[in-house]
Amino acid sequence: xxxxQYKDMLGKKSIIRQLSEFATARGAEIGYENVFDFxxxxxxxxxxxxxxxxxxxxMQNHDSVGLHGYSQSLGIPAVREKVAESLNRRFGMNxxxxxxxxxxxxxxxxxxxxxxxxxxxxxxxxxxPFFSEYRAYINLSGAVMKVVPANVEDFQIxxxxxxxxxxEKVAAVLINTPNNPSGAxxxxxxxxxxxxxxxxxxxEYGHDIFLISDEPYREIIFEGTKAPYVSKFYPNTISxxxxxxxxxxxxxxxxxxAVNPACRDGEYIADMCGQISRGIGxxxxxxxxxxxxxxxxxxxxxxxxxxxxxxxLYKELTSLGFECVKPGGTFYIFPKAPLKDATAFCEKAKxxxxxxxxxxxxxxxxxxxxxxxxDTEKTVRSLEAIRKMAKNEKYFG
Amino acid sequence: xxxxQYKDMLGKKSIIRQLSEFATARGAEIGYENVFDFxxxxxxxxxxxxxxxxxxxxMQNHDSVGLHGYSQSLGIPAVREKVAESLNRRFGMNxxxxxxxxxxxxxxxxxxxxxxxxxxxxxxxxxxPFFSEYRAYINLSGAVMKVVPANVEDFQIxxxxxxxxxxEKVAAVLINTPNNPSGAxxxxxxxxxxxxxxxxxxxEYGHDIFLISDEPYREIIFEGTKAPYVSKFYPNTISxxxxxxxxxxxxxxxxxxAVNPACRDGEYIADMCGQISRGIGxxxxxxxxxxxxxxxxxxxxxxxxxxxxxxxLYKELTSLGFECVKPGGTFYIFPKAPLKDATAFCEKAKxxxxxxxxxxxxxxxxxxxxxxxxDTEKTVRSLEAIRKMAKNEKYFG
Numbered sequence: 107x108x109x110x111q112y113k114d115m116l117g118k119k120s121i122i123r124q125l126s127e128f129a130t131a132r133g134a135e136i137g138y139e140n141v142f143d144f145x146x147x148x149x150x151x152x153x154x155x156x157x158x159x160x161x162x163x164x165m166q167n168h169d170s171v172g173l174h175g176y177s178q179s180l181g182i183p184a185v186r187e188k189v190a191e192s193l194n195r196r197f198g199m200n201x202x203x204x205x206x207x208x209x210x211x212x213x214x215x216x217x218x219x220x221x222x223x224x225x226x227x228x229x230x231x232x233x234x235p236f237f238s239e240y241r242a243y244i245n246l247s248g249a250v251m252k253v254v255p256a257n258v259e260d261f262q263i264x265x266x267x268x269x270x271x272x273x274e275k276v277a278a279v280l281i282n283t284p285n286n287p288s289g290a291x292x293x294x295x296x297x298x299x300x301x302x303x304x305x306x307x308x309x310e311y312g313h314d315i316f317l318i319s320d321e322p323y324r325e326i327i328f329e330g331t332k333a334p335y336v337s338k339f340y341p342n343t344i345s346x347x348x349x350x351x352x353x354x355x356x357x358x359x360x361x362x363x364a365v366n367p368a369c370r371d372g373e374y375i376a377d378m379c380g381q382i383s384r385g386i387g388x389x390x391x392x393x394x395x396x397x398x399x400x401x402x403x404x405x406x407x408x409x410x411x412x413x414x415x416x417x418x419l420y421k422e423l424t425s426l427g428f429e430c431v432k433p434g435g436t437f438y439i440f441p442k443a444p445l446k447d448a449t450a451f452c453e454k455a456k457x458x459x460x461x462x463x464x465x466x467x468x469x470x471x472x473x474x475x476x477x478x479x480x481d482t483e484k485t486v487r488s489l490e491a492i493r494k495m496a497k498n499e500k501y502f503g
Numbered sequence: 504x505x506x507x508q509y510k511d512m513l514g515k516k517s518i519i520r521q522l523s524e525f526a527t528a529r530g531a532e533i534g535y536e537n538v539f540d541f542x543x544x545x546x547x548x549x550x551x552x553x554x555x556x557x558x559x560x561x562m563q564n565h566d567s568v569g570l571h572g573y574s575q576s577l578g579i580p581a582v583r584e585k586v587a588e589s590l591n592r593r594f595g596m597n598x599x600x601x602x603x604x605x606x607x608x609x610x611x612x613x614x615x616x617x618x619x620x621x622x623x624x625x626x627x628x629x630x631x632p633f634f635s636e637y638r639a640y641i642n643l644s645g646a647v648m649k650v651v652p653a654n655v656e657d658f659q660i661x662x663x664x665x666x667x668x669x670x671e672k673v674a675a676v677l678i679n680t681p682n683n684p685s686g687a688x689x690x691x692x693x694x695x696x697x698x699x700x701x702x703x704x705x706x707e708y709g710h711d712i713f714l715i716s717d718e719p720y721r722e723i724i725f726e727g728t729k730a731p732y733v734s735k736f737y738p739n740t741i742s743x744x745x746x747x748x749x750x751x752x753x754x755x756x757x758x759x760x761a762v763n764p765a766c767r768d769g770e771y772i773a774d775m776c777g778q779i780s781r782g783i784g785x786x787x788x789x790x791x792x793x794x795x796x797x798x799x800x801x802x803x804x805x806x807x808x809x810x811x812x813x814x815x816l817y818k819e820l821t822s823l824g825f826e827c828v829k830p831g832g833t834f835y836i837f838p839k840a841p842l843k844d845a846t847a848f849c850e851k852a853k854x855x856x857x858x859x860x861x862x863x864x865x866x867x868x869x870x871x872x873x874x875x876x877x878d879t880e881k882t883v884r885s886l887e888a889i890r891k892m893a894k895n896e897k898y899f900g
Contacts, residue, residue: 107674107710108620108768108775115778116771152567161562170549174752210607210785217784223505239781246782277504313504355571357790371505374513378505381512384636385643386783387614388607392792393754 120238121467122146125452129461136459142488143461144476147286147437149354151407151479157353160401164394173397177390179380181208181362185400189362192403197335200367207379208391210359212322215346216243217386218379219363220278223316223344224249228277230318233263234469235440237286237320249277256470261290261431261440263300272307278316279304284323284333287468287475288440289416289433291327294334301340314342314370322348322361323436325406328413331434341368344375349399351437354407358395412437415478415485422489427502437479440465444501448472458495460488517635518864519543522849526858533856539885540858541873544683544834546751548804548876554750557798561791570794574787576777578605578759582797586759589800594732597764604776605788607756609719612743613640614783615776616760617675620713620741621646625674627715630660631866632837634683634717646674653867658687658828658837660697669704675713676701681720681730684865684872685837686813686830688724691731698737711739711767719745719758720833722803725810728831738765741772746796748834751804755792809834812875812882819886824899834876837862841898845871855892857885 122145129143164173180186186203193199209215224230226248232240234256244251254271257264272279281300283292292300300317308315319336324347327333337343345364350356365375383389390396416433423430423441430441443451448464452474455462465473478485496502519542526540561570577583583600590596606612621627623645629637631653641648651668654661669676678697680689689697698714705712716733721744724730734740742761747753762772780786787793813830820827826839840848845861849871852859862870875882893899 107622108771109618109622111622112619112775112778113768113771115781116774148572150568153571158562158567162559165555165558165562170555171547171751174550174754175545176753213781213786214784217782221506222509225504225506225508242778242781243784246779354568356573357571357787359786359789371510374505374510377513378509381509381639382643384512384610384639385614386785387611387640388783388785389610389756390754392756392789395789 122238122463125461125463128456132459139484141459141461142484142491143480144478145461145463147477147479149351149356149407149479150481151354151409151411153354154402154405154407156405157355157398157402160398161394164397173394175393177208177393177396179383179390180376181206181390182393182396185396188400188403189364193364196404197338199335199337201364202367205365205367205372205376207363207376208396209346209361209363209379210388210391211350211356211361212320212346212348213239213243214359214388214391215348215361215363216280216318216320217247218382219318219344219346220244220247220249221382222375222378223314223318224277229273229275231268231271231276231279232469233268233281235261235285235287235465235473236469237282238467240280244280253469258470261285261288262292262296265299265303269303272303272315274311276315278318280318280320281336282320283336284326284435286323286436287438287463287465288431289436289438290431291331291333291434292336294332297334297336297339304340317343319343319345321345322351325352326409326412326437327435328416328433333435337364337366341366342370344369352406352409353399353402355395358392360391360395360399411482412479414482415480418482418485418489419476419478422492426493426496437477439476439478440473441476443472443474444496446472448474454499455495458491460491460495519635519860522858522860525853529856536881538856538858539881539888540877541875542858542860544874544876546748546753546804546876547878548751548806548808550751551799551802551804553802554752554795554799557795558791561794570791572790574605574790574793576780576787577773578603578787579790579793582793585797585800586761590761593801594735596732596734598761599764602762602764602769602773604760604773605793606743606758606760606776607785607788608747608753608758609717609743609745610636610640611756611785611788612745612758612760613677613715613717614644615779616715616741616743617641617644617646618779619772619775620711620715621674626670626672628665628668628673628676629866630665630678632658632682632684632862632870633866634679635864637677641677649673650866655867658682658685659689659693662696662700666700669700669712671708673712675715677715677717678733679717680733681723681832683720683833684835684860684862685828686833686835687828688728688730688831689733691729694731694733694736701737714740716740716742718742719748722749723806723809723834724832725813725830730832734761734763738763739767741766749803749806750796750799752792755789757788757792757796808879809876811879812877815879815882815886816873816875819889823890823893834874836873836875837870838873840869840871841893843869845869851896852892855888857888857892
């Protein structure tokens, strides 16, 4: 018999995927350039030339048997070494290659980290609004996801609710800063308070509580925002990184787990990821991609388009009357919907060829997400549609 | 607390990996060319030129944003289509792209297939000798592995033991032909009998029993051997393929699941793989590698070196007195050790700079595996060491 657990998931197609498919279909009718598709968080800028050059150089000048051969299951040792050095250089950490596990993007990194520090039935806390795929990562690891309600003031942490929910059952806390979908970046104050509470509770309960930090947007930070390195605040931190956004290579599935050297049992965790990868069949990320990103650790794609788009949208939305926390990074903005029912609002937006994602799957009702990883020219053109909708529907009087 | 399940695995380093590390260390002392390293199943021939050319062409001529973008979690639709067409053309099947899930090698394919058709606690039968990583794939899926004892006559199936072990608890049977480590290729007769028994038992128990067919060596078949396409014999078959060996790109992590269209609930299984991949963080195999293999579906590396090496080793081993079933494919040979304790034999072999893998981890005592994916010149040079050992140790009088 086929497994009911997964068969049951089939009906629950991601709303983002559905909206993206709608946008594609609508594009076939009126031209995709006329569909203001803010659905998918897919980078819109090319990878750095250095990435392409390195790939070409590897293909041309390296022994192809070695180049395409198995890497060790933890990743290519020299690549892990370079990742550790880059993090140490940029964030003042003291990783060695033994703290680094090369993973298939942040998704793979989180899936491994969760299995390292939870047993089936343990609770994992996430903070609304949260990336909806966390449900799958956590549920399929055997742990139980609990959602801490949002702090809608500024999308920092609702500490009152957090303290209440941080019970003895909690094995790990999963955070995401800069945040998808809100664009908020946790301040040093937020991270320190989070760390302090977790330390006190861990002592009280007599067991570790791990912090899993999902950081695919770490390099997309806007002017005036500081993005502290999470792992500096709390020793039992496992950082999960992806090159998908910083290098615009989401399809190539590459990222890493970085275990704070001060982490309890830190010396085992990367090795355990290697064992977990044997069981879930990941084995190692693609060898050539590992070698290519190792030459691009301190650079990024030209990410300036995201900040330009954010400023354009933020200005227009707020001047129209939308309530909106100004994003400090990412390529998302998360305004409050002018209707209580965000899904109804996003359905209505389709009539204006605006493809917006309602917030319910992110764990907060009444908001919507716009992924502005699109051309600035198109972002500017979308304003007319937004204005028209606000006016026609009399959202703000 | 870190997860004991995975921490416990840390001590159990693969014997193959240990032997490979020994070979490397010994190579540093006496020159690796003087170490007859038969430990690792790592292809020794380059990928086809077409693969390299396609990768270069993709890097040079395609829009880099699209090229490196996310693929759908089931794989790129056009790639899945081409895989289906290639299988239909070569094996007379009737797959559509809806039956194909692109996976990170056969390891990923098997990990997904197991989760599709088993519930935790269900039994999965494997046949000794078997690829030792099956333990990890099955145990970490939550199912329970049971080993059907070997048919050491010819390494086909021990049907008596199989029938006895095919109880109501069995949800899936995992086979591997051509076989690692024996090199045996299941005959049509074997596959038909296997299918007949499984059909009868499935009817008797009133539930499906799925056949998971692990086929990374499908293209490495020697003269005089016929390798029937497994899925033709039994409708509820999920084929798990890897391009690692046929295209010599094991590090690039690419393969697929092909669900027999006649499979019960076959229309769901590839889709379910997509859901499973969300939870284990695989998401999709690397986009550029998917596109490159799609142009190489009907070709292989020059695999002739494996057959040449097999003939050289088989002739020498049998003439010295080793009992040995002649491989029909793969790049392995699996002779009987001349000592009861295969580990002691392989330890002794190290003194002759012969790196051989004892059979215990493959589920059969008293044999050893040689992976002859090495240069033919070195294979020939290894014969002197084998002869010397056999003579000095008086294995055959």
